[in-house]
Amino acid sequence: MEIPKGARAALAVLIAINILNFYDRNVTGALAEPVRKEFHLSDTQIGFLGSIFIWLYALVGVPLGSIADRWSRKKLLAGGIVIWSLLTGLAALATTYGMLLGSRLGFAVGEAAVAPTATSWIGDLFPASKRAAPLALFMIGVPLGGAFAFFFSGPVAQAFGWRAAMVVAAAPAVLLVPLLVRLREPQRGAVETHREMAPAGLAAILTVARVPTLWWIIVSGALLNFNMYALGTFVPAFLSRIHHVSLAQSGIDTGITYAVGGIAGTVVAGWFGDHMIQHRPNGRLLWAAWIVIVGVPASYFGIVAGEVSAAVIFLTFSYATLCTYYGLVYSAIQDIVAPTMRGTAMAMYFMAMYLCGASFGPILTGKLSDMMARRAADAAGSAIVTEAFKAVGLQQAMLIMPVLAVLLAVVLYVGSRTIAGDMERRRVARDQALASA
Numbered sequence: 001m002e003i004p005k006g007a008r009a010a011l012a013v014l015i016a017i018n019i020l021n022f023y024d025r026n027v028t029g030a031l032a033e034p035v036r037k038e039f040h041l042s043d044t045q046i047g048f049l050g051s052i053f054i055w056l057y058a059l060v061g062v063p064l065g066s067i068a069d070r071w072s073r074k075k076l077l078a079g080g081i082v083i084w085s086l087l088t089g090l091a092a093l094a095t096t097y098g099m100l101l102g103s104r105l106g107f108a109v110g111e112a113a114v115a116p117t118a119t120s121w122i123g124d125l126f127p128a129s130k131r132a133a134p135l136a137l138f139m140i141g142v143p144l145g146g147a148f149a150f151f152f153s154g155p156v157a158q159a160f161g162w163r164a165a166m167v168v169a170a171a172p173a174v175l176l177v178p179l180l181v182r183l184r185e186p187q188r189g190a191v192e193t194h195r196e197m198a199p200a201g202l203a204a205i206l207t208v209a210r211v212p213t214l215w216w217i218i219v220s221g222a223l224l225n226f227n228m229y230a231l232g233t234f235v236p237a238f239l240s241r242i243h244h245v246s247l248a249q250s251g252i253d254t255g256i257t258y259a260v261g262g263i264a265g266t267v268v269a270g271w272f273g274d275h276m277i278q279h280r281p282n283g284r285l286l287w288a289a290w291i292v293i294v295g296v297p298a299s300y301f302g303i304v305a306g307e308v309s310a311a312v313i314f315l316t317f318s319y320a321t322l323c324t325y326y327g328l329v330y331s332a333i334q335d336i337v338a339p340t341m342r343g344t345a346m347a348m349y350f351m352a353m354y355l356c357g358a359s360f361g362p363i364l365t366g367k368l369s370d371m372m373a374r375r376a377a378d379a380a381g382s383a384i385v386t387e388a389f390k391a392v393g394l395q396q397a398m399l400i401m402p403v404l405a406v407l408l409a410v411v412l413y414v415g416s417r418t419i420a421g422d423m424e425r426r427r428v429a430r431d432q433a434l435a436s437a
Contacts, residue, residue: 006184007125011134013179014118017081018141019148020172021114024088024107025053026146027169028100029233030153030251031162033240038162039097043234043373043394047366049104050233051359057108058354062347064113069344073117074185078177080117084110085173092163116347123334124186135334136266136327143262143323146232147255154236154251208345211336213285213422216415217329218349222357223408224325227401229361234369234394235315241391243308253312261316265323281335281420288328289412292405295321299402303395322405329412336422368397 028035032046039045067076084107091103118138126134149169156165208214235257239250280286295318302314337345373393377385385393 007186010125010183010186011122011137013176013183014121015138015141017077017176017180018114018118018138019145020081020141020176021084021111022142022145023149023172024084024145024169025111026149026232027088027153027166028104030150030236030254031157031165032233032237033247033250034157034162035100036237039100041097043237043366043369043390043397044363045097045366046237047233047362047364049100050229050362052101053104053108054229054354054359054362055108056105057112058351058359060109060112061116061350061354062344064116064347066344066347069116069120069341072185073121074180074183076113077117078180080110080113081173081177081180082110083107085170086110089167089170092166112350115350116344119330119334119346121186133327135330139323139326139330140263140266142228142326143258143266143319147257147259147262149255150236150251150258151255152251154254155248157251158246158248208337208341208348211422213336213415213419214333214345214349216411216418217285217333218352218356220325220329220408220411220415221349221353223404223411224322225353225358226361226364227322227404227408229358230365230398230401231315231319233362234365234398238303238394238398239308239311241387242395243311245308253308257312257316257319261319262323265320266327268320268324281423282416284328284332284335285412285416285419288325289409289416291321291324291328292412293409295319296402296405296409299405300399303398303401318405332419336419336426338426365397365400368400369394372396 028049035041036043036046064076064080087103087106087110091100091107094100094103119135122134122138152168153162153165156168235254236247236250239245239253240247245253298314298321299318302311302318305311305314333345333349369390370393373385373389376392377383377389380389382389
């Protein structure tokens with residue numbers, strides 16, 4: 001089936017929106033060290049800034065996903081951009097830790113509109129056989145937005161203060177909202193070979209919940225995003241404490257990891273995903289598992305490396321393998337649910353995997369870091385947890401990430417064993433519905 005006219009232009013705008021989405025999501029991680037020092041925060045409190053955002057984001061996402069299946073995705077997405085950008089800018093006015101927390105809560109409400117609206121929109125622009133590549137390109141916003149957050153926020157904060165960096169993060173919305181409202185929103189199911197009726201509301205949620213592979217994908221998302229959000233929150237601080245680089249340099253080094261690793265991983269996933277689905281139904285999930293396991297040793301060596309250059313190289317490779325997940329697994333989700341339930345499916349996926357895994361990445365890593373720092377101080381006979389002990393604590397806490405990556409690969413492999421059956425059941429149900437129509 002031919003790709004509709006204007007599909008690539010719409011995809012470009014949606015990619016730009018997702019880049020800003022993850023730019024603003026990662027800005028607190030890029031600014032963690034100056035914020036921590038100004039407000040005298042522990043690593044647990046820094047982690048809580050990330051976790052409190054995720055908790056509300058996950059809960060709000062499900063009703064927004066249901067709305068995205070019934071109402072204008074364009075209006076919903078535009079409203080979300082305005083809300084999250086406004087709250088990002090207002091964080092620059094925070095004078096207490098509580099005000100920072102409040103800004104992240106409002107920020108979560110705005111950002112929760114992005115994933116269900118944009119992925120549903122893309123699913124109606126590209127046919128199933130050509131969908132992995134555009135979804136992978138859309139998800140390039142994860143590493144590229146993170147890279148921009150670290151590239152710009154660190155140097156801007158070092159030169160003008162962290163508050164100025166918050167304002168810079170909010171500014172691009174002024175350009176993106178007008179571009180979005182000029183797009184033509186596609187009809188739901190526009191590129192499907194066969195149209196099918198599907199339930200809505202609670203019935204849609206129950207239908208999606210009965211797909212076995214989706215639950216394995218949800219567990220995989222929890223494991224992946226525990227690592228992703230812990231990395232986004234603490235890598236700049238890790239480089240500053242362990243390798244003693246400046247705030248600006250830690251941002252640049254982290255930006256390199258996100259840009260090089262993220263772009264490489266998502267591009268490979270996009271090409272590979274569309275290639276593998278031609279040969280075997282479970283190809284996307286199966287190869288996602290193998291690629292993740294290849295990155296586990298690099299994750300470990302990146303954390304324990306003695307030189308900053310070695311740390312950046314290993315972490316970049318590890319991050320690249322994790323980023324292949326998006327193009328391979330997100331396209332697999334769209335293979336097992338009907339077009340009119342994709343917003344609901346993605347919202348359910350995000351809620352469950354965020355509440356069960358991603359939300360714990362920042363706060364548990366921070367808590368573990370504080371515990372390990374205290375233990376190191378006690379072992380040295382010091383009553384004070386100095387910056388040196390905080391560096392040791394954070395490094396030891398981050399070693400949980402390679403372990404979780406191994407579990408992620410196992411879960412993806414198990415999911416690859418059930419997806420062919422779910423795809424076949426969906427095909428049969430669709431054919432029966434069409435025959436009785």
